Amino acid sequence: MEPLQLFELMIAMLLAIIALHYAARRLGLPPAVALLTGGVLLAFLPGLPVIELNPELVLVIFLPPLLMDGAWFIALGHLKRHMIGILSLAVGAVVFTTAVVAVVTHALFPALPWAACAALGAIVSPPDAISARAVLQRVKLPRRLSILLEGESLLNDAAGLVLFRFAIAAGLTGAFSASEAIGGFLLLAIGGLAVGAAVGAAWVLLVRRLGDDYLMIASSILVPWAAYLLAETLHVSGVLATVAAGLICGWYQHVIWTASVRMRGGAFWTVMIFLMEASVFMLIGSSLRGVIDRVGGVDVVLVQMAVPVLLILLALTAARFAWMYGSDAIIALVRMLGVRRYTQIGARGSTVVAWAGMRGVVTLAVALSVPQDFPGRDLMLVTAFAVILGTVLIQGTTLGWLIRKLAPPASADDHCRLTLNQAEASIARAQVALLETRAYDGDGNLIHPRLLDSYQRRASITDRYVVEAAEMRSGLIAHFDMVLELVAVGRAELIRLHRAGEIDEETLHELERDLDLEELSAHAQKS
Template sequence: MDGLLEVVILVAVAVLGVALARRLGMLAPILLVVGGLALSFVPGFPEVHLEPEMVLVGILPPLLYVAAIETSVPAFRFNLRPILLLAVGLVIFTALVVGFVLHMLLPEVPLSLCIALGAVLAPPDAVAATAIARRIGLPRRLVTILEGESLINDATALVLLRVATGAATGAAVGFLEIGRDIVIAAGGGIAVGAVGAVIIGFLHKKITDPLLDTALSLLTPFLIVMVAEEIHSSGVVAVVVAGLYLGHRMPTLMSAASRLQSDAFWQLTRFLLEGLVFLLVGLQLRDIVRELDTPWGEVAWITAAVIGTLIVTRFLWVFPSTYVPRLIPRIRQRDPFPPVSHPIVVGWAGMRGVVTLAAALALPATSEVEYPRDLFIWLAFAVIVVTLVLQGATLPAVARRLRLPQDETTQDALAEASVQNAASKAARDRLDELAGDGVPERVLHKLRDLGEHRVNKAWERLGGEGETPSRVYGRLRREMIDAERGVFRAARDEGRIPEEVLRRAQRDLDLEETMLHRTVEE
């Protein structure tokens, strides 16, 4: 019972923290981390010990999966070069630079273990990137690049961590062994993700019950990561590959009811997990400080040196990787030079998260190699807090200061209206084909009016700021729906209809109001 009470308290605090952040106009990850730091020293507040296995197998897979299924595969493919340069090249570069800097500061610690910590600190966090980049309204392409980087970089870091710790503990590590590990981790992850996605996609296509569809969607990331880990390949890569495939094909794999229910489920799951993740990071402060056995003066300057190295290293990599490839005419013609504000924002968006702490906690506690494990864990924790609070909190101001060009909403609306026009024409053509099957004329007229209404609504978004006819329709129809609800509730209260009838009618009205919501809000 005590364990259940602690979980309820943590969830409640996370939800309140997110609500408060929205009320204050703050970024929720930052407020939750800072709140966790404060709560970690409150007497009687539950002590939560973060287990690496819980993060890497229990929390990370569903978060990566939901991020992957919402990622545009065409946009991901178009930005594959910058994504791989950041997710693979930058992680390796950062791990090596941080490793050598740390080895200079702590020459008694083997270089391989210093590089292992560099691998732990190198990857920006998927949760932080998604939660912050979308929240502050960065241009769509930058969001795609940052999310794509964060989806893949954990796999690079974990493979590098495995190789470095293996070398530190005496395992024979050569080019053949490293190459084999990479092939097994990356290649095996891709294979498991692809095969798993095909199987899960087949099951989704056969299932017609929305509840079963949603349950299968929940199980998918855990099943895939367990299979991948069983053959010692990358569960991260496997989950991302499966998520990209299934997300791209979701319109043809699941029914409309299943997609609506699954989308609502994953929104709630991500909301709760993201809140808990950042709260849990902050709550680790008390334990980490208690275990720290290094003099605070030494801790301070080593921490400052490592954090400074991480920030500088990212900029040193981002600028050349942005502009050097475009010196090739073929690449430049397809993808022209971006404004300098783009690499500045990408360079500043290096927030670390819970995976960094989980990987640090997974560092070997062995007597075979002497090293300050407590200091390494502290460095991981300090990097998370400083990058989230410093970079995460100032990223909106940096974007505004650079006058970062926003995505052109008019172009989006124009593209949507054009496609909607073509879609409505296809619908009318199909209706004309079916019109001779004894369909009443008033039904045909109503369906044609509906198609015309959708086209008009799409084109109206290109108009002025006034209230469009579609918005007037949506506003008035919502008032009518409220009146209908009142009549059904009164009939239920008076005993004229049973509860089941009320629920059925209320569900229909709720679905209609949900469809109207976009019309009223835009």
Template structure:
């Protein structure tokens, strides 16, 4: 323990420093972390990092999925549900099937079940990697919503494939009828458990006398609890966490106060950043031990690298083909929602770039490390080290090759240059703020009409509100005015929540304004 603790503290410090360096270089921090982990692993005398395969999912997946569900725009997910659903389920299955068939044919002794196991591991793109890479270039909100929604759901579909393949490898048989029923229970049961527990947690937050620290602690516990309950009844813990997180995130204005929302955002941002950083460092740190395992099985390193290159090529090709298939299907069956572009060339370039966004990361590594060392009968799990090595090569290549070239391709092709309308976004923001001011003025007129007339404090209050309370003189803010001010802020929230129901309104602008209102309420508490 005294040896491991300083090492982990040093890992966290390295993660923070590497992130700073990545921001300065304007590259995605997962790329630097993987490379740094690989280089650090060659330092002699370092303790070997090993994580119990039975705990890898439980430690990392619930909070990462929970945070992603709270961050994504559910309205945008509903808007693009067809393409998100096709990429999250159909494309994942097609990718896993392609990997299974080709590896079964080309890798000696590699069964179809092992191929599906590998396919389930490497098929889901990583949201963290994609988000870290695309933050340095501008992409449309629709594309961002599709990538985020896909990554949120494809984790569930790929891990379901992984679970079935794991059973098939262990038992040597696969019964389709039982698999179909089990699949339905995992999906439907997982969603039902997530929604049920999400509702219970919302009620608990509303009825218990919680404050910001206790609310934040509860939100840290809740994803683990949901995941554990779902897994105990052999349902999908991933589906449960995703559905529960989406349910609660859409109701955050109801059961969390401004302090809980503001402080919780900072806590979760730091917590998830550390978790992601540790996983990406572990990817690099694990490689030497995986290579030793290959040598012990007599598998040449060059051969294993060739298999890794093969699987990476399959993944890239399958995703690009699927992207073009989705575009063709949309043009034929849903021409009204086809991608907008200034030219035919740009329209046909968009699926290529969408297919190039398939960087792998946290979920793939977690799934690979979760493969048991031995089967239930005590026999050694076949090809475990080879699968781990191929997964590492896939993650490394997609991060380095696709991750480093994607920003260049986007800026070079200027694919989204004609899509962005900064003046339109600014106009939408100004329209929202103007409507908000009109709403507040009418709210005050309707409720405090008698007190407005000739009341210097109320007149100053209105003026201060319009100037966003920037004045240093707060002596006029007595207890009565504070009560009114809080009512005004709550009225603004209700107005924005109703405004967000309009499908034409950008939810990101709404969330930014709600955050500003929360900050305003927190400022009021210290006056």
């Protein structure tokens, strides 16, 4: 493909992303479903070139920033509290699902070597971080279930990739050692975490010295790729390195970034992640034609592979349900024996988590990386694509309905010690306490009367709101609705002054920024 054609294709894809996102919102569909479907349709439009994905390039471009974004914003306290449950899903469920898929595949294709069956299981077993993010952003889950799924999506790719590498090595060499596999996994994991921690710490030290908003934001863009590429160069887990770096950066950004950097950087990252997530699903859909051509055409897929692939997909889904229900049953048994440290998530919660296992770009990229002469490669490609289509299109469209229908209950640890209103009241009291010590000069004269009165009134109102939220809510909404109307009037007058030539561009931008901040604050207080 010529460079100009590639650029034109990228522009066309961007236009398609905007159109499909808009259509999905109007139709009430998850955007991932619309984008994947749109990509499939584009794949078969006459005149368009066949999309050939380079698996290594796809993973390097898309996976690090999307993992970084998830790690940056995850609730670290909840992540640590539920780490055992997350590891159960990210490692235990992946290993169990890989084994189930391998057994089913070998039963369907007895001539296929066990190593190839295991490789297929490793390809399709880990749910995808990108697919999970795309769907979970549109649903409301209890905190514990949300953390379990977010944490799983950050860590399970490492387990799946390690299993895949050992299965491929066993298939090519004919040798496999369980002790070597476990030792190799631990080395990859510990090494990846160490590299990520080093990159994250280096970023924190660097940002403290940059002193420029745009340099700080630009440096944050480099972190995910720096962690991932350095770890892969050292032959340790790039996935875990990126996650570790993201956790460190997300933890320290609150104290090393200024408010302006957070606003500008947050806006930039939001748009970048939106485009990358959307592009991933478009590329997955667009690559269907190339996958079908690789395995011999539609007839080969429908006649020789459709039924076995469907059975593998059903086994994959059943394995995840079995793991979830089995894990919950073990916790119930442990509690009956007197160990109360662990709590169940219940049948409804287990059902939701089991149904939320969507696959995506990692599954396809890993399938494409299977060596050309490896046994069962065509089956792996078709199965990988079928699993992505099946989980995203079926589970992605029904997950919201399932959550509303089952309404999984919140657990006790879903609730923090302080509510949002109580935290606001605590902040207001701290501000008043400082101001009361600074509002008077050395002779006892009040030098900040208006400031002291304003903050005292704010503290009084927030204290009242903690106990009278329901009664004060309507008045609060009316207040900020009025603020928003005043901001709109002020903005209209500002534009009029600029269009009439009475103020210059610099004044326009300065005053517009003030109005924007006031509007954002009003929306935040109202919500």
